[in-house]
Amino acid sequence: MKCWRSGAEPGVSSLTFGDFDRPEADDRTMIVEVHAAALNFADLLMIDDKYQVRPPRPFTPGQELSGVVVEAPKGCGWAAGDRIASKAVWGAFAEYAAVQPEMAIAVPDGLELTKAAALPVVYTTSFVALHECVATGPDSTVLVLAAGGGMGLASLQVAKAAGARVLAAASNETKLQLAKTHGADELIDYTQPDWVEMVKRATDGQGADIIVDPVGGDIAQQSLRCIARDGTLLIAGFASGVIPQLPANRLLLKRAAAKGVYWDHAHDGEMLARVNSKMFDLLADGRIDPVVDDSLELKDLPEALQKLSQRKVLGKLVLRTEAGKASN
Numbered sequence: 628m629k630c631w632r633s634g635a636e637p638g639v640s641s642l643t644f645g646d647f648d649r650p651e652a653d654d655r656t657m658i659v660e661v662h663a664a665a666l667n668f669a670d671l672l673m674i675d676d677k678y679q680v681r682p683p684r685p686f687t688p689g690q691e692l693s694g695v696v697v698e699a700p701k702g703c704g705w706a707a708g709d710r711i712a713s714k715a716v717w718g719a720f721a722e723y724a725a726v727q728p729e730m731a732i733a734v735p736d737g738l739e740l741t742k743a744a745a746l747p748v749v750y751t752t753s754f755v756a757l758h759e760c761v762a763t764g765p766d767s768t769v770l771v772l773a774a775g776g777g778m779g780l781a782s783l784q785v786a787k788a789a790g791a792r793v794l795a796a797a798s799n800e801t802k803l804q805l806a807k808t809h810g811a812d813e814l815i816d817y818t819q820p821d822w823v824e825m826v827k828r829a830t831d832g833q834g835a836d837i838i839v840d841p842v843g844g845d846i847a848q849q850s851l852r853c854i855a856r857d858g859t860l861l862i863a864g865f866a867s868g869v870i871p872q873l874p875a876n877r878l879l880l881k882r883a884a885a886k887g888v889y890w891d892h893a894h895d896g897e898m899l900a901r902v903n904s905k906m907f908d909l910l911a912d913g914r915i916d917p918v919v920d921d922s923l924e925l926k927d928l929p930e931a932l933q934k935l936s937q938r939k940v941l942g943k944l945v946l947r948t949e950a951g952k953a954s955n
Contacts, residue, residue, distance in 0.1 A: 629644065630644075633688060642688075654700050655727065656727055661694040662692075665943055666932065666944045670688050671932060671936055692726075693741070694711065697723070713747055714892075729892050745942075756888040759898055759901075761837055763837060768855070770815075770839070772796050772842045774796055775797040776943075785915060787809075787810040787914075796814075797816070799816070802941065836857075838861065848872070851881075855883075858881060921945050924947050931946060
């Protein structure tokens with residue numbers, strides 16, 4: 628099969644694209660023909676040996692995919708021919724990948740596999756953030772940072788589906804207009820020096836009840852200046868590459884909370900079952916609709932990683948394999 632492999636040293640420049648042996652199924656994994664592999668900032672960290680999971684080198688990176696099961700262990704609940712999307716520990720940037728059955732979710736009929744590749748990580752994380760970490764509803768005002776990216780757009784859609792008022796913050800007009808297309812009530816350009824005051828004005832001085840932050844860095848620190856009393860900052864990632872040092876005095880003065888958004892299949896099976904049920908209901912109703920850029924192919928991984936690192940992606944960036952191109 629064609630796939631990407633890391634080199635002996637960290638870094639995107641050490642990646643190699645070529646022909647390698649296909650993974651084999653065992654009693655704990657199934658083999659999936661990959662149609663689309665989605666990118667996450669965690670991929671950059673893993674390739675650079677900066678992620679909490681550090682595979683032995685050489686390894687095939689990639690943690691999110693969609694495709695068709697070709698081989699599955701008996702009794703796992705899946706069979707050859709099933710359309711699935713899944714998180715992977717690593718190995719998604721390949722024509723075939725080994726997937727743990729409990730990580731896979733069924734792709735509903737009528738949903739393109741390229742769009743389905745956006746579900747396992749950012750949409751699942753958005754549901755965990757907005758429905759498990761806090762209770763988002765019609766009385767909530769939600770500020771979504773990086774609202775033009777994969778996590779941001781997913782959170783925007785999930786918050787709007789819950790009836791919340793959503794303030795979308797992003798770094799340029801193209802991203803803001805995309806957020807508006809998907810239901811944002813207010814647009815905030817956080818490259819402007821007075822963006823915190825914009826949030827305050829848009830909320831009559833009260834601030835945002837919930838802030839979804841996949842960015843980190845200075846943006847996260849500044850966002851606490853416009854959090855509402857009893858509000859919650861949901862920490863969903865560090866796309867800026869900087870882990871913020873949050874000013875605890877602002878949390879104290881607003882009686883606010885900063886909460887990490889994290890989940891895994893080993894500990895959160897019941898929660899993820901709830902999340903998947905809500906996600907599929909909203910997909911069926913058309914109230915969430917993944918925004919993906921599928922203009923690149925598997926062979927274009929370095930270009931895709933560069934776009935991701937430079938934050939030039941609108942929505943979720945996915946790479947199509949030859950099987951994915953044939954199925955469209």
